[in-house]
Amino acid sequence: MAEKVEIPVQKWSGRVREVTFGATKDEGGSRSRTVTVGGEATLPFLHFEGEIPHPPRVAIEIQDKKPEEWSPLLIKVWEEVIDDPAAWAKRAEERGADLILLRLSLDDAQGEENTPEKAKSAVRKVLSATSLPLLVFGPGQVDKDNELLVAVAEEAAGERVVLGVCEEKNYRTIVAAALAHGHLVDSRTPMDVNLAKQLIILIHDMGLPLDRILMDPSTGALGYGIEYGYSVMERLRLAALQGDTMTQQPILVTPGEEAWRAKEAKVGEGVPEAWGDWEERAIMWETMTSTALIEAGADVVVMRHPESVRLVKEAIDKLWMKEG
Amino acid sequence: MALTGLDIYKLLPKTNCKECGYPTCLAFAMKLAAKQAELAACPYVTEEAKTQLAAAAAPPIRLVTIGAGERKVEVGNETVLFRHDKTFFHPPGLMVRVKDTQPMDMIEKRAREVADYFVEYVGLELRFDGLAVENASGEASVFASAVERVKEMGLPLILISSDPGAMEAALAKSVKPLIYAADEGNWETMSELAKSHQAPLAVRASGLEPLVELVEKVRGAGVEDLVLDPGCRGLNDCLVTFTHIRRLALQKNFRPLGFPLIAFPGEGASSPEEEAILAGQHIAKYAGFVVVDNFDPALAYPLLTLRQNIYTDPREPIQVTPGIYEFGKPAPDSPLLITTNFSITYFSVANEVEGSGIPSWLLVADSEGMSVLTGWAAGKFDADKIAKTVKTTGIEEKVSHRKLTIPGAVAVLSGELEDELPGWEILVGPREAVDLPAYLKIWKP
């Protein structure tokens, strides 16, 4: 009398493109191995429904100088290496990073303006200290981003570094630099499906192949707008699977930066007792922001605390299992 | 799945007598399908058609309630797979498990802790919903006294035992708990208990087909308020299994699985952190009840926040009413700040102003529920809107000075604002609300 249960299997017509970070010696770079993401033919971790060739990856964010405004918890955990991007990159690799994201600052440690020469040297040091593929983000000011990233692109020619971030107001110079030196770019838009698509189109129109573009739809932290990012990502991924070709890019998001800006992660004193232990809560804030976004379709999450990275990687391993 | 007009037409008398007020039975059926008419308008529908129509109108996932009074929990009745398709309606009940092998005082202490815990988030008090008491001792009387101890707190309960005798003893001590669980061996007696106590019943089996079989038996015995445990415990198998069940219920209108799901993340995790991650997945991906073994504010707060965020209606951001807000009896020469009416923004600012202990005025502009920068980018929190808020709220009569502090994030607005608000000095405050107390301490009229 029992009904036979027929498991619904969705037939998707589209799939996500594959994007490969880094280049080995044979490929014109110096990385010991490359990292490929994307390629999904179904929703996150639903192996029964379609192929998912690569698990999501975790990038650890480091800076070219001690980031004074970061939470004291982050400063403490990276204390021994925080003044030296090379040592920091190496430590990040030891703590489980799949990728390293180097963020360039506006000023150097002496408070003097950052210059193309300094940025080049930071990138060179990091490339020699780690064998992982690299992402380099500018300080977030249009002129400075362009100036520094053009130099970085040249210095790291052939390494298939991700240059970021490209925004609607500012993508041409960065894309041109990526084109000239064999790099990838991060295409960032403010949480909107159509804007995400449009910028991919604009970047692609400049001649950059689609397998060198990451889609970064932005996100908010847990408690600070994560639901918007979460839903935009789910919608983008559904659009990709339904065959909308300009949304078929792997998704990169920065939950580390967002979560550690939240008061819950940043501040330990003068907060309600109901918030619980500071360090545990802060790590959970970053962890849960990241895992929620991974389940919404993130292919790369950029994170900051090594303990959250450990927890998220463990979760990815378990989600990735095809059985059980 | 809703019936179409044609499906409904087939159940009508097809006489076109017009008494319903429509020219034909088909026209009436179309109106019914569009929910613009009531079936009662036709005097001639048969009882059988009525039952069929009622069954088809039932929600694809049944609404199940446990507990009573203010703190009762309602779960189920969801209609979409993705929150952006509409919204998720009933946040999963978050429950903390205690075992009757623990000393009674410990049980009571934990129960008290859960009952009293709340954390404030955007003006809401977020709480856990109840307790799950497990009959780990195997003794009926111990189980009953553990339940009696925690009953005091008035929280909804889940009673965990596979022994119907123990379950009956505990049921006598509780109000509409969830009975966990009917399985292959005990379903007949458990179903009887569920009926006689009018309590919802959880059904547990490993795998979907055995589960469906058991559900059919239990429903055959007359129990309809069910909660399902398909036996998965890990991150991947739960994601997959819960997705199957949600899709079957919503896309196939598959009745035997159209019930809320229960999850036990602690049983699939090797640490409290992992349990929290798994519980987070259950919140986003389709659980009706999540029973956790660890209760720690540092893990509870992020979980409660995630639940709040995922279950926020994407069709409208949570907002506060625009206007003048006073903190600590401000005087005419107290500081004046302006922010937006997006809840998250307002409360980030309000909490800091309040925490600073410095009496202040806070103007809340009607940014249509947008944050500072979103509002600015969308033209809902620009110089115009800020100037209008200052002029129309009557704040000019309340403060003696003419200094307005704007969020650091919109520093660029200050020039334009000074043009729009002659006589006012525009001060640029810190970028982050956390830095407001320090800023207010040095503020001078």
Ligand code: B12
């Ligand atoms: C969530 C979000 C959205 C949500 C809306 C959320 C909402 N209800 O407002 C959605 C997805 C709808 C959205 C839409 C858009 N967004 Co938007 N969005 C964000 C996001 C991710 C978070 C915003 C947020 O909620 N922050 C949290 C709140 C609490 O922050 P806040 O309001 O600034 O308040 C803080 C401080 O300002 C301070 N503060 C607040 N008040 C006061 C007052 C005083 C006196 C002081 C001293 C301090 C202070 O305290 C708070 C805590 O520190 C940001 C990017 C980011 N990560 O910040 C982009 C962002 C704000 N969005 C942006 C844009 C451009 C848009 C769109 C215009 C895109 C588009 N073209 O569609 C639309 C506009 C809306 C529309 N047209 O309908 C841009 C703005 C760019 C700029 N610099 O101007 C941002 C910065 C993203 C980016 N980097 O490009 N967005």
Ligand code: SF4
């Ligand atoms: S009253 Fe009933 S039978 Fe008569 S036309 Fe309307 S639907 Fe048909």
